[in-house]
Amino acid sequence: MFDQSQIQEFKEAFTIMDQNRDGFIDKEDLRDTFAALGRLNVKNEELEAMVKEAPGSINFTVFLTMFGEKLKGADPEETILNAFKIFDPEGKGHIKADYIKTMLMTQADRFNEEEIHQMFAAFPADPAGNLDYKNLCYVITHGEEKDQE
Known part of the structure; x- marks a missing residue:
């Protein structure tokens, strides 16, 4: 398996x-x-x-x-979304970038400063400091940004 x-x-x-x-x-x-x-x-x-x-x-x-x-048979996008939803208990669809940075640098397989920089360079936070993880998951699994509706 x-x-x-x-x-x-x-x-x-x-x-x-x-x-x-x-x-x-x-x-x-x-x-x-x-x-x-x-x-x-x-x-x-x-x-x-x-x-x-x-x-x-x-x-x-x-x-x-x-x-x-x-x-088994799970959609990779759904799997990644579910991981991010742990950090978004209110279901807003975004997470404060500073919060996710802290989590990535202090929990489990920790990111270093360079990895964090690469992530946010590729997918920057919005002007309010939020990371749109739904769009990020789409990019990870499909390779291009969704059209914003």
């Missing part, structure tokens, strides 16, 4: 999410992961719904299987 490098990336993600390091991802691990990403006060119902997607306790094997099922 996945190649070795993908499995390693999922293992790293699992390790980051398993906040209490017990080998399982539970509701509290999810809450702590969201908090680490700057999303506080996640509703219990939302966390419970996520945990209930698994057939039982979420160890790494279950985690990998769940991602395999979610990604």
